[in-house]
Amino acid sequence: CPICFDAWSNSGAHRLSSLSCGHLFGRSCIERWLKAKGGSDKCPQCNAPAKKKDIRNIYAKALKTIDTAEKDRALADLEKERVQRQKAEQGEARALLQYQLVKAECERIKSQLHQYELQLARYNISMTHGQSSSQLLTSNKTYVMQRSFQVAAGGARVMAFDEHHALLVVSKPSPNQLFPGYGVVKVSSLDVKHSEFVRIHQKPIRDACFSCQGDGLLLTAGMDKTIQITSMLSNTVVQTYTTPVPVWSCAWDQSDTNYMYCGLQNGSCLIFDVRNTSTSLKSLKNETASSCPVVSLAHILPSQTSKLRPGGILVGKLEGACFWESTFGVDYLPHLLTLPEGSCTALSFESQSRKCMFSLRPSKNSPNTRHVVKNDPNGTNTTDASTTGSSLCTCNALVQCTGGPIQKLLSRPALFPHPDDGNRLLVAAPDEASKSTLIWDGNVAKRTQKLPDQGEPVLDVKPFAVNGSQFLTTITEQKLNIYKWQ
Numbered sequence: 001c002p003i004c005f006d007a008w009s010n011s012g013a014h015r016l017s018s019l020s021c022g023h024l025f026g027r028s029c030i031e032r033w034l035k036a037k038g039g040s041d042k043c044p045q046c047n048a049p050a051k052k053k054d055i056r057n058i059y060a061k062a063l064k065t066i067d068t069a070e071k072d073r074a075l076a077d078l079e080k081e082r083v084q085r086q087k088a089e090q091g092e093a094r095a096l097l098q099y100q101l102v103k104a105e106c107e108r109i110k111s112q113l114h115q116y117e118l119q120l121a122r123y124n125i126s127m128t129h130g131q132s133s134s135q136l137l138t139s140n141k142t143y144v145m146q147r148s149f150q151v152a153a154g155g156a157r158v159m160a161f162d163e164h165h166a167l168l169v170v171s172k173p174s175p176n177q178l179f180p181g182y183g184v185v186k187v188s189s190l191d192v193k194h195s196e197f198v199r200i201h202q203k204p205i206r207d208a209c210f211s212c213q214g215d216g217l218l219l220t221a222g223m224d225k226t227i228q229i230t231s232m233l234s235n236t237v238v239q240t241y242t243t244p245v246p247v248w249s250c251a252w253d254q255s256d257t258n259y260m261y262c263g264l265q266n267g268s269c270l271i272f273d274v275r276n277t278s279t280s281l282k283s284l285k286n287e288t289a290s291s292c293p294v295v296s297l298a299h300i301l302p303s304q305t306s307k308l309r310p311g312g313i314l315v316g317k318l319e320g321a322c323f324w325e326s327t328f329g330v331d332y333l334p335h336l337l338t339l340p341e342g343s344c345t346a347l348s349f350e351s352q353s354r355k356c357m358f359s360l361r362p363s364k365n366s367p368n369t370r371h372v373v374k375n376d377p378n379g380t381n382t383t384d385a386s387t388t389g390s391s392l393c394t395c396n397a398l399v400q401c402t403g404g405p406i407q408k409l410l411s412r413p414a415l416f417p418h419p420d421d422g423n424r425l426l427v428a429a430p431d432e433a434s435k436s437t438l439i440w441d442g443n444v445a446k447r448t449q450k451l452p453d454q455g456e457p458v459l460d461v462k463p464f465a466v467n468g469s470q471f472l473t474t475i476t477e478q479k480l481n482i483y484k485w486q
Contacts, residue, residue, distance in 0.1 A: 002045060003029035016058040021048040030055060093338035100397040101340075101372070108399065108444040141420065142449050143439070143472050143483035151185055151195070151480045158207055158412065159475055161189075161464040164214035167232060168464070170475055171205040171220075172197075184208065184218070186232060187480065189466045198235045200228050207249045207296075211257045219260055221247035227262050229274065241272055241280065248293045251313075254301050254351070261313055263294025269315060271330055284313070284324055286334040292318035295410055298349040298356070300376060302326075309378050314356060316347035321358060323377040323395070335377060337395050341365055345407060348415040349376075353425060355398070355442070357415040361407045369403035371413055371429050373442055399445035404433030409457055415442060416463045419470035419485040428472060430458035437461060437474050454479065 001008060003025055008016040014026040023045045025033075034041055034052050043050045152172035161168050169184040175197060183199040201222035211217040216233040223246040229239040245265045253259035259281075260272045268285035296316040300323075303309035312332060313324040321339055324332040342360035349356045354376040362368055377395045413429030418441075425442030437451040437458050456476045463472050470485035 001026035001029050003033060010060060010062075016060065017055050018058055019043050019048070019050045019056075020054045021046055021050070024058065027055065027057065090338070094340070097338050097340060097397055101400050104397065104399050105445070108446070111444060112446070140448075141485055143451065144486055145452065146471075146482045146484045148479055148481045150478050151187070151475070152478055154477050155182075155204070156475050156477050156480075157205060157459060159460045159462040159473060160184075160208040160210050160218060161462055161473075162210040162214075162216060162218075162232065163464065165216060165232070166466050167216075168462070168473065169208065169218060169232065170480060171208060173204075174199050182222070184220070184230075189464065189471070196235070198230065198232070200230050200237060201226065203246075206247060209251060211252050212254060213257050215257075217257075219250050219252060221250040221262055223247070227260070227272070229260075239274060239277060243270060243280075248295055249297045251297050251299050254299050255311075261297055261299060263297045263315060265293045267291040267294060267317060269294060269297065269313060269324070282330045282332075284332055284334075286322060286336075290317060290319040292320075295345060296347040296412075298347060300349060300354075301351070303354065303376075306378075309354065309376055312377075314347060314349055314377070316344045316358060318343050318345070320344065321347065325377075337377065340370065340372060340400075342370065345410050346412050348413060350415045350417065350425060352417055352422065355415060355425060356395070357413065357427065357442075359407075359413050359429065362405055368405050369407045369429075369431075371401040371403065371427055371440075373398045373401070373415065373425070373427065373445075399442065401427050401429070401438075401440040401442070401445045401447070403429055403438055404431045406432040408432065409459065411458060412460045414461045414463055426463075428461045428463065430461060430474070432457045451481075451483065454481065 008026055010016060013028040016024060017027040017030060018024050021043050023043055031052065033044060034050065041050060042048060151170050155173040157171045159168060159170050166189045168187045168189050170187065171182065171184050174181045174183060179199060181199050182201045182204050183197055186196045186198065200220055201224050203222055203224035205220050205222050207221040209219050216231055218230045218232050220228050220230065225243050225246055227241050227247050227250055228237050230237045243264060247262050248265055249263035251261045258274050262270050267290060268283055270280040271282045272280050294315055294317055298314045300311050300314055302311035310325045312326045315322050315324065321337040321344055323335045323337055325335060327333050339358055340360060342363035344358055345361055346359040347356060355373055356376055357371055357373045360370045375396045375398065409432060411430035413427065415425060415427055418424035418426050427440040427442045429438055431438045434453060435455060435457055436453050438447060439449040440447050454476050458474045458476055460475050472483045474481045
């Protein structure tokens with residue numbers, strides 16, 4: 001008893017009793033304590049208000065208390081150690097990524113130095129044979145403006161291109177005030193003078209993509225908590241799915257277009273089957289990852305040459321990225337991807353070279369926007385997914401293209417094959433600081449071109465080919481610009 005320091009009993013005047021606060025006393029002692037205070041006082045141990053009527057007898061044949069303080073302290077230390085180890089693993093992964101970027105930059109400089117040495121050698125040979133150096137240097141092709149015209153009074157956002165019908169679509173608000181909403185304007189790449197508006201959503205469209213089967217089906221993600229499948233051949237919505245929160249991104253399955261994927265504002269991804277018209281098949285969400293919106297996603301087919309390069313869904317969020325590896329049917333295994341510091345604003349995947357690109361906003365240690373080109377995720381896990389629920393997946397950085405110091409908008413860059421060399425890549429990304437589009441050689445991170453200033457920020461970039469000619473389109477909130485490779 002904390003009042004008299006004598007042992008409790010399970011009967012009699014000094015039997016074990018408690019107050020409403022939970023502290024234990026001998027009954028006779030606590031009665032005397034409260035009576036001495038006029039029948040209303042506080043608990044001797046915690047000063048909680050107490051009265052005589054609050055006394056309760058504790059009925060127990062024997063009372064034994066086990067001291068778990070050491071155990072609780074050990075568990076707390078273990079949890080602290082686990083958190084520190086996780087931070088150390090993440091720091092190690094970031095350091096490895098930084099090393100890969102520095103190594104790639106060194107390789108780029110070596111390659112560039114070798115090219116300069118070859119040019120110098122050719123120049124010396126030409127001077128020896130009486131040739132001018134200008135005869136040996138061939139002019140490089142660039143993107144040249146072909147046409148620029150207004151597609152919206154404001155609110156244009158994303159583009160999609162159907163290579164089977166040479167059709168370009170641009171999302172925009174409805175031009176008819178009697179029928180408000182959002183949809184796409186169809187622009188024929190063969191005749192840009194012809195355009196037609198198709199109303200699809202009630203709220204702005206965040207993403208759009210065409211089916212690869214050539215059936216003219218357009219998948220759109222809207223802020224009205226729906227994804228829609230629209231036939232661009234008949235200009236009608238053929239299927240609508242409702243989601244619990246606004247949809248930020250969408251993608252078709254590249255092997256079976258019965259399946260579709262969408263990224264939600266709460267950080268999860270939904271899988272749909274067009275044969276199931278009522279609801280989604282599965283929801284993918286890594287509980288250990290952030291709940292930031294899924295800004296971009298892409299479906300990756302498994303490699304035909306290596307079992308270590310599986311297929312799945314590549315997901316880019318405002319805070320981090322992950323790869324959902326397809327294991328069997330609609331079962332997926334999550335892998336965390338390590339990115340440099342900064343918010344991820346977009347991702348782009350190039351299927352021929354199996355390269356992916358993540359765009360990052362400026363951060364405290366990196367004052368400029370960055371577009372990091374990486375290999376596709378492979379199947380080498382660094383932690384046990386069965387115990388942690390996710391695993392770090394190797395996704396080596398190759399080059400880093402550096403842009404301007406401003407990126408407030410979620411603009412969409414593009415990673416695509418070089419028009420004249422399928423073994424090389426080009427990176428085209430909007431630059432808010434200069435209100436233009438910057439183009440880099442994606443193999444060596446060398447900037448090759450800067451498209452003209454458009455007077456307002458560029459929001460989306462889309463390359464496409466028509467009749468053997470290569471084009472690049474960019475949009476602002478009002479204008480569509482078409483450039484030709486020549």
